[in-house]
Amino acid sequence: ATQPYDDQNIFAKILRGEIPSKRVYEDQWAIAFHDIAPVAPIHILVIPTGRYVSWDDFSAKASAEEITGFVRAVGKVARDLGLVAPGYRLLANVGQHSGQEVPHLHVHLFGGQPLGPMLV
Numbered sequence: 715a716t717q718p719y720d721d722q723n724i725f726a727k728i729l730r731g732e733i734p735s736k737r738v739y740e741d742q743w744a745i746a747f748h749d750i751a752p753v754a755p756i757h758i759l760v761i762p763t764g765r766y767v768s769w770d771d772f773s774a775k776a777s778a779e780e781i782t783g784f785v786r787a788v789g790k791v792a793r794d795l796g797l798v799a800p801g802y803r804l805l806a807n808v809g810q811h812s813g814q815e816v817p818h819l820h821v822h823l824f825g826g827q828p829l830g831p832m833l834v
């Protein structure tokens with residue numbers, strides 16, 4: 715079972731504007747901002763505005779509207795950043811084995827250079 719959502723997690727604070735972030739996108743369903751420790755020339759995090767711990771939680775509990783809104787937002791961020799033609803990579807860590815650090819669903823968006831093979 716997924717842990718309960720913690721309103722004090724760092725991305726909850728970013729969502730509420732209590733901690734600064736370099737936002738590149740926001741709408742009703744999602745916000746996107748630069749990762750504080752980028753591992754690619756472009757490294758953006760896209761998070762839903764709803765309180766979901768992870769992809770597991772979101773895929774099981776979010777409404778169809780929330781899911782559609784979030785998925786569309788991820789695609790729009792990539793398009794707005796001009797990443798479709800060169801290409802990009804999406805990644806979501808879920809839980810302990812993945813090393814998920816922040817317990818609010820986030821999709822990593824990587825781009826800006828050839829990304830090489832997936833490690834796992």
Ligand code: 5GP
Pocket residue numbers: 724735736747748749750751752759806807813814815816
């Ligand atoms: P995870 O390992 O949970 O998939 O990824 C968490 C990501 O959040 C990491 O890439 C980390 O650099 C990023 N991160 C952690 N704290 C902050 C923060 O306060 N601001 C921003 N913009 N990114 C953060």
